[in-house]
Amino acid sequence: MLNRNTSVIIKFDFSTEQTVGEITKIVGLTKAKYLIPVIDSLDLEANPRSSKTGPVTDAIQESIETDPDVFPFKTKGILLAASQYERLDRGRVKVTPDNPNIEGILDGGHNALAIGLHILKKAMEHGEVSFPKGAKTWDEFKQLWQANRDVIDEYLDAVRKDPDIGSLNFYVPVELLVPRSADELASVEAFKNDLLEICAARNNNVQLQVSAKANQLGYFDALKSLMDKRNPALSNRIEWKTNDGGDIKAQDIIALAWIPLNLITPVKDTNGRTLEPVLAQNIYRGKGGCLKQFEKLMSSPEVTAETSGDYKRELENLEVGSAFKIAVELPELYDYIYAVFPELYNAAGGSYGRITAVKKLNEKRKDKRTPYTDVEIETISPEGFIVPLVYGLQALMEKYEDNGRSEIRWTHTPKIFLQNNLKKIVAHYAGIFSMCDYDPQKIGKNPQSYAQALAGFKMAIAGIL
Structure with missing residues (x-):
């Protein structure tokens, strides 16, 4: 998990900058070895989906292995964001993300996972450490990465001394979003306000699920907290965040939640329209629609309010909260x-x-x-x-x-x-x-x-x- 005030130095080659409004984008190529501190310190909390291994990560790793020189032209790379930064010499930028809910790795989670796995496998192979088989989520990968961090350092030392051992000099495209002026509070706040929408839009190229955005905005938090207390084993099996490894979909729980939610006093959505109850049969046949209606419900100013600082919305409607208590049963x-x-x-x-x-x-x-x-x-x-x-x-x-x-x-x-x-x-x-x-x-x-x-x-x- 990304901690506040964790600083990471990113070294760019061939970088350019673009500034529009209150956002500056630094674009360049970064050698894989310089991404190790990024993987060490940054996480996917700001990314609506949690990455996991599969055909996508397999294809990325194969491309790195077979054609590393062409790899940076085959991939969008990784999108990072940080509200605090400092320009250093030799193309380096020191970033200090402040809020893990909206800063860190915004897009390119599968690239980050595939590149991290490539580095880790090479290091463990060199150190004659067995790499465990099976699919891995980002969280499982990070645990394995941290457990073998010393093996990675030993591999890096060996590569520096003898290039024939291997190379982590292949380039990865990296985009870094920062405020136009990190010293101006208004500029930083405007930058933060735009990050969530940027993240959602950038992930839409793989059709960002409604559940992913709902989780990102904190709409599942109250329900998840109640489920954690009532039945932790069941709650751990629910995929509250897309690709987070649960075998029960969040939309299945949300569909059931509409059984008590249909009894609440009608509320108005953000456009002032009264939200209609979910049709009984849609709890079975229209779970996606149940989820969309849930997002409208939870975004209503009569139901939730924005919390200070983390850009999530917090449940304030006691009637909805009481329906959630029934829903978790x-x-x-x-x-x-x-x-x-x-x-x-x-x-x-x-x-x-x-x-x-x-x-x-x-x-x-x-x-x-x-x-x-x-x-x-x-x-x-x-x-x-x-x-x-x-x-x-x-x-x-x-x-x-x-x-x-x-x-x-x-x-x-x-x-x-x-x-x-x-x-x-x-x-x-x-x-x-x-x-x-x-x-x-x-x-x-x-x-x-x-x-x-x-x-x-x-x-x-x-x-x-």
């Missing part, structure tokens, strides 16, 4: 329904294992576990069968108002309610299966499925079922 409740649904469907007179979609799914998967809590089960289910029932939990929620304050809260303890009533609810809900030809896609996308499930919960509450 939903993955566990989802998995409870997921685990018992096959048995309850059979108890209602069905033959779950004979449904074509269920049969095919279970034939393909040997390791059968619940999606969120990773509990081993006998039968896995198509998501389209389960999501409407999870949506039905909304019947157990209410907006409670007292002395001008309101919150979303449970009217019943959900797990106990499910244990006592889910069998009856499933018997009521199962009628939708024949209407939709036992097709999980049709069931998951059909508004009637959600109405049926919600009605089942409400009838169970009323004692009708």
Whole structure:
């Protein structure tokens, strides 16, 4: 992690400068060996995506190995930003990033990872240290880099003494963004205000995901903090930041969060338009849309406010916060329904294992576990069968108002309610299966499925079922 006031010296060759408004861009080529301090000290916190190994990094490393002289003309290189800097002699610039959320490596994370891996592999090979196999995220690479930092220094010393050992003199294009005047507070603040948009725009060449920008702006922070407290193991599996290694997508959690969020008092977006609730069926079929609507919600001045200094927005709407407290319980409740649904469907007179979609799914998967809590089960289910029932939990929620304050809260303890009533609810809900030809896609996308499930919960509450 980048620490404030960490200084790094970048040595440019063939550099030029361009200044427009309050931003100066220094462009040049930097030899790979001079990027070692950059990799030591700077991180990808300012980059909306965390880089990881794959075909892109493999191609970069192959290009370095086979044609290092042409490499700088094949790549955009690395984009850096720092609010404090000092020009030194011999083409060197000393940079001191102040805020890791918006400064550091803004773009070119895969280049930084590939170049770092190239250097590390050469050093470990020279030091006869075994390089571990397998894909690596940026964080995993940095741990390996730091653990073998002395090996890298030994390799550099050996290369200086004997060029036949290897060379780290291939060039990498580097762009450095700095304020027009680091001594003027207004210039520095204007520079910082523009960095986040620059970063998002520069990453759009690979279609920056909405989740990446939402995470960058801090929109996931409150939800993640609550999830960390409730279920750290589950939270660690969620890919809050794109390419950060989690096997659960943030948009899956956000889609579920709309079940309680649909009950909040309507708020206006940044353009003054009232935000519409998310349609029930979109929790299954339109998770990308759920995420975009979440971004609009969290950018609303009625929901969040910009914090001082770090350019993130902090949750201030207590009603939304109360909905988040319910939202972090939903993955566990989802998995409870997921685990018992096959048995309850059979108890209602069905033959779950004979449904074509269920049969095919279970034939393909040997390791059968619940999606969120990773509990081993006998039968896995198509998501389209389960999501409407999870949506039905909304019947157990209410907006409670007292002395001008309101919150979303449970009217019943959900797990106990499910244990006592889910069998009856499933018997009521199962009628939708024949209407939709036992097709999980049709069931998951059909508004009637959600109405049926919600009605089942409400009838169970009323004692009708």
